[in-house]
Amino acid sequence: MLWFHPVFQALATLVGLYVLWEGIKRSLALHAKMRLRFQWRRHVFWGKVACCIWFFGMLGGAGLARFFWSYSGLTEKHFYGALLMLPFLLIGYVTGHILDTRKKKRIVLPLFHGLNNLILMGCAGWQLWTGYDVIMLFLL
Numbered sequence: 001m002l003w004f005h006p007v008f009q010a011l012a013t014l015v016g017l018y019v020l021w022e023g024i025k026r027s028l029a030l031h032a033k034m035r036l037r038f039q040w041r042r043h044v045f046w047g048k049v050a051c052c053i054w055f056f057g058m059l060g061g062a063g064l065a066r067f068f069w070s071y072s073g074l075t076e077k078h079f080y081g082a083l084l085m086l087p088f089l090l091i092g093y094v095t096g097h098i099l100d101t102r103k104k105k106r107i108v109l110p111l112f113h114g115l116n117n118l119i120l121m122g123c124a125g126w127q128l129w130t131g132y133d134v135i136m137l138f139l140l
């Protein structure tokens, strides 16, 4: 049971990398006027998939830890990393949804969304790193 969370979160992080790659292309096209193709629909779809897996995976990881270890926060760095990641996750999803559903020429909101999600990816990288330590310490 304890393996569900690490496997799904690691997969979501891979998806997030793809979404970031598409986002960087959009950013270069929008701000540096480079001629690059942005897969709008794909970015939105896979962005939502990554955010949802991270969010529900976080609840699942916390629930499983509490159920099997009867304690929350045992993983320390990994636990606090998750708390830090949560606001960026929500902001990234909501700003992305606004950009997608209320289309118009914008500069500031896409930039804000992009920077927020760059930090979000940094948090996911940190979770991957600290999650690996959790596996070595508590699962194996």
Ligand code: HEM
Residues within 6 Å of the ligand: 015, 016, 017, 019, 020, 022, 023, 024, 026, 027, 028, 030, 031, 043, 044, 047, 048, 050, 051, 092, 093, 095, 096, 097, 098, 099, 100, 106, 110, 111, 112, 113, 114, 115, 117, 118, 121
């Ligand atoms: C892993 C999560 C995500 C990452 C890393 C990410 C990253 C980015 C980046 C870097 C940009 C370019 C911003 C700029 O031009 O400065 C962008 C644009 C965009 N993102 Fe995301 N994003 C994510 C999730 C989402 C989600 C969940 C949605 C929709 C619900 C979304 C919708 C959009 C849209 C519509 C644009 C184009 C905005 C425009 O140019 O008007 N993104 N994203």
Ligand code: HEM
Residues within 6 Å of the ligand: 001, 002, 003, 004, 005, 006, 007, 009, 010, 013, 054, 055, 057, 058, 059, 060, 061, 062, 063, 064, 065, 066, 071, 072, 073, 074, 075, 076, 078, 079, 081, 082, 085, 124, 127, 128, 129, 131, 132, 134, 135, 139
């Ligand atoms: C990216 C790869 C990740 C790996 C390998 C990983 C690994 C783990 C492992 C092995 C546990 C122990 C419980 C269990 O196995 O279910 C755990 C707990 C947890 N994880 Fe992750 N995780 C990852 C990503 C994430 C992300 C992205 C979040 C937040 C969005 C997160 C939030 C949590 C939370 C809140 C706990 C409970 C910690 C505690 O109560 O001390 N994890 N993780």
